[in-house]
Structure formats: structure tokens, C-alpha cells
Amino acid sequence: MEQQKLKVAMVSLTSCEGCYFSLLDLGNEFLEIADKIDLVKFRLLEEKEHSEIEKYDIVFVEGSPILKSNFDELIDLRLRTKKLIVLGGCAHTGGTYAMRNHTDKKKACKYVYPKTNKKVFNPNILELSKIVKIDGVIPTCPINPREFVRFMSFVLNSLSFRIIERPVCYECQLAQTPCLLKMGLPCFGPMALGGCDAPCPKAGMPCQICRGPMKEVQWENFEKKIKNIIGDEKWEKDFNEILEIFNIKNKIIKSKE
Ligand code: SF4
Ligand code: SF4
Ligand code: SF4
Structure with missing residues (x-):
């Protein structure tokens, strides 16, 4: 009997989507990986029809939670996936958005939105691991697509992926x-x-x-x-x-x- 393919979603919170674009740079190599999995959600490619209560084996998350809807989506995805993998510097560390944590956010918000600032959701930028349990990280801004290929070859062979600690x-x-x-x-x-x-x-x-x-x-x-x-x-x-x-x-x- 043919083994069931892993159901995978690739999701972006607030981001430039540079990490996912770097995957598309892999060209056919990415399509070969996509062929070995059931890629049910990835907005840079055509998405398959899927029900809203879809359960995933792996969800990759790129970007930072900045909007209230980003937080809601992240928590919902965590409930619906076996593994949640953080993809890229924004999701891993807070990325460039994290600079906000070192400014007077209230003052900046008032300057940008003089009339509506009180209604603007204006959170501190957190790494995803501070909000939900994560199961792995592919770091860098943007990610090195070769590292993603290596990650997937480990996953598809049921091996655990790790990054060697050296500077x-x-x-x-x-x-x-x-x-x-x-x-x-x-x-x-x-x-x-x-x-x-x-x-x-x-x-x-x-x-x-x-x-x-x-x-x-x-x-x-x-x-x-x-x-x-x-x-x-x-x-x-x-x-x-x-x-x-x-x-x-x-x-x-x-x-x-
Ligand atoms: S050298 Fe590597 S870790 Fe350092 S900023 Fe560049 S990509 Fe990031
Ligand atoms: S880590 Fe860098 S390339 Fe990836 S989404 Fe964030 S800003 Fe864009
Ligand atoms: S060897 Fe020098 S230039 Fe290269 S990463 Fe280290 S400190 Fe930077």
C-alpha cells in the first residue's frame, strides 16, 4: 500500500515573503519536494481546495505576529498541526520588526495614526516560540533554500534535523x-x-x-x-x-x- 503523503501548509504572518520566494528560486528542486508531500496550503503556488478544519502534519510559519489576526491564526495553526516549524528570521527572532521593541511604540503610533492610534493593535514583537510550542527552526533572513532542502530530506526519511553549533x-x-x-x-x-x-x-x-x-x-x-x-x-x-x-x-x- 502506498504510504500517505505528509500534509504540509506554508503560512505567512506579517512578512515580506522573502523566505518563501527563496524556495521558489530552487525551481524544479522545489517542485520535486512538493511532489513528495501533499502541499495543501501555499499562497505563492496554486492552493488545493481544503476544508477549514484541515489537520496538518507540518506547518511552516514565516513572518511575525503583528496584527491581532496573526496571533489568532498562529494559535489556530498550532492546534491543527502535529509539527510547527519556524521559517526565517522574523518568525525565529522577531526579525527586523523587533526594532520596534526598542522604540516608544505609543509615541510612534500616535505620530503615524494621529486620530485612530488608540484603536491600533500595537504589540511587542515576539519570537514565535514565546507564543506557541515550536518543533523546529530553519533560521536566517531570508532562509538558505539549501537548508530547507536538507530539512525536508531529513523529514522525508524520518530523521531529526539539527544545525551544527559553530559560528x-x-x-x-x-x-x-x-x-x-x-x-x-x-x-x-x-x-x-x-x-x-x-x-x-x-x-x-x-x-x-x-x-x-x-x-x-x-x-x-x-x-x-x-x-x-x-x-x-x-x-x-x-x-x-x-x-x-x-x-x-x-x-x-x-x-x-
Ligand atoms: S552572515 Fe549569515 S548569520 Fe550573518 S547576517 Fe549574513 S546570513 Fe545572517
Ligand atoms: S526572515 Fe527576512 S526574508 Fe524572511 S520573511 Fe522575514 S524579512 Fe522576509
Ligand atoms: S571571520 Fe571576521 S568577517 Fe568573518 S564572520 Fe568572523 S568576524 Fe566577521
């Missing part, structure tokens, strides 16, 4: 990329979880930890060492602000408590 510097040095940090640029590669193949330093851009930090990072030591090299002022100006982008600053504050 972005590891891949950067393998590629013999000149070190930006040594040039005084705000590169967080030593703290960032590798696996992306270090595309940013290769392109001359410092790593901003879009894959999130490694588990056992020594923030205080890193901060001390960098401040010794570049001074407190440059740290505040060039380094510290970057940590707001993927919600890393809050993690550092917590690790110091």
Missing part, C-alpha cells in the same frame, strides 16, 4: 574572506550561529546575526574585547544598534541579569 566565522574563514571585524567593522560573526555559508562578509557586509546567536555565547567578553579595540563610543554608535535588529539586544540584557 559564522568558521564558514567565513573556510572561504578565506578577509575579516571585517579586524578592520573595525561591526561584524558579529563570532557570536552568530553558522550554517548560512557566511554570505554577508563574503559580500563585504558585516554579519548582523540574522540566524540568531549560538547557544553558549559570552556576550560580556565579546563586548569587553571589542570596546578595548574600538572604544566605548564606536561600540554604542556602530555595534549596539545592530543588536536591535534581530532582537539580540534583549537576549544580551537577559543574559546579564
Whole structure:
């Protein structure tokens, strides 16, 4: 008897949909994966008819909960799926939206919506794991489609997927990329979880930890060492602000408590 295909949904909350577009860049390779599963929900492809009470085996969620409807959808999906996989930096860390957490949100809302601000839902940006139970993460902004292929080959062979804990510097040095940090640029590669193949330093851009930090990072030591090299002022100006982008600053504050 033919084995039943996994029922999979690919859902976006508030996002740029860049992670899903990067999957389409896989071309036929993505279609081959789609053929091995029952892809019942993916708005970038034609959707199959499905009932509203559909149960899923795997739901991938991209984006951040910003609207009230995003929260409702996320909670509903959690109830209807066996596994919920977080896809991309927004869902994993709060992504670029997380910068809102470091602004006066009430004031900003009043400025943008002078008349209706009191009715505007204006939440803190949370990583999805703070709202619902998650079963896995494919990080990065946008995701590396090769990592998605690897994830799916593990899942389709009933194996568990894991990302090796090593810093972005590891891949950067393998590629013999000149070190930006040594040039005084705000590169967080030593703290960032590798696996992306270090595309940013290769392109001359410092790593901003879009894959999130490694588990056992020594923030205080890193901060001390960098401040010794570049001074407190440059740290505040060039380094510290970057940590707001993927919600890393809050993690550092917590690790110091
Ligand atoms: S992680 Fe990046 S590419 Fe993916 S949805 Fe968020 S902003 Fe877009
Ligand atoms: S450029 Fe950045 S990622 Fe590359 S080795 Fe230097 S600190 Fe590490
Ligand atoms: S180098 Fe850093 S910012 Fe660039 S993709 Fe990798 S983790 Fe993200």
C-alpha cells in the first residue's frame, strides 16, 4: 500500500515573503519536494481546495505576529498541526520588526495614526516560540533554500534535523574572506550561529546575526574585547544598534541579569 503523503501548509504572518520566494528560486528542486508531500496550503503556488478544519502534519510559519489576526491564526495553526516549524528570521527572532521593541511604540503610533492610534493593535514583537510550542527552526533572513532542502530530506526519511553549533566565522574563514571585524567593522560573526555559508562578509557586509546567536555565547567578553579595540563610543554608535535588529539586544540584557 502506498504510504500517505505528509500534509504540509506554508503560512505567512506579517512578512515580506522573502523566505518563501527563496524556495521558489530552487525551481524544479522545489517542485520535486512538493511532489513528495501533499502541499495543501501555499499562497505563492496554486492552493488545493481544503476544508477549514484541515489537520496538518507540518506547518511552516514565516513572518511575525503583528496584527491581532496573526496571533489568532498562529494559535489556530498550532492546534491543527502535529509539527510547527519556524521559517526565517522574523518568525525565529522577531526579525527586523523587533526594532520596534526598542522604540516608544505609543509615541510612534500616535505620530503615524494621529486620530485612530488608540484603536491600533500595537504589540511587542515576539519570537514565535514565546507564543506557541515550536518543533523546529530553519533560521536566517531570508532562509538558505539549501537548508530547507536538507530539512525536508531529513523529514522525508524520518530523521531529526539539527544545525551544527559553530559560528559564522568558521564558514567565513573556510572561504578565506578577509575579516571585517579586524578592520573595525561591526561584524558579529563570532557570536552568530553558522550554517548560512557566511554570505554577508563574503559580500563585504558585516554579519548582523540574522540566524540568531549560538547557544553558549559570552556576550560580556565579546563586548569587553571589542570596546578595548574600538572604544566605548564606536561600540554604542556602530555595534549596539545592530543588536536591535534581530532582537539580540534583549537576549544580551537577559543574559546579564
Ligand atoms: S526572515 Fe527576512 S526574508 Fe524572511 S520573511 Fe522575514 S524579512 Fe522576509
Ligand atoms: S568577517 Fe566577521 S564572520 Fe568573518 S571571520 Fe571576521 S568576524 Fe568572523
Ligand atoms: S552572515 Fe550573518 S547576517 Fe549574513 S546570513 Fe549569515 S548569520 Fe545572517
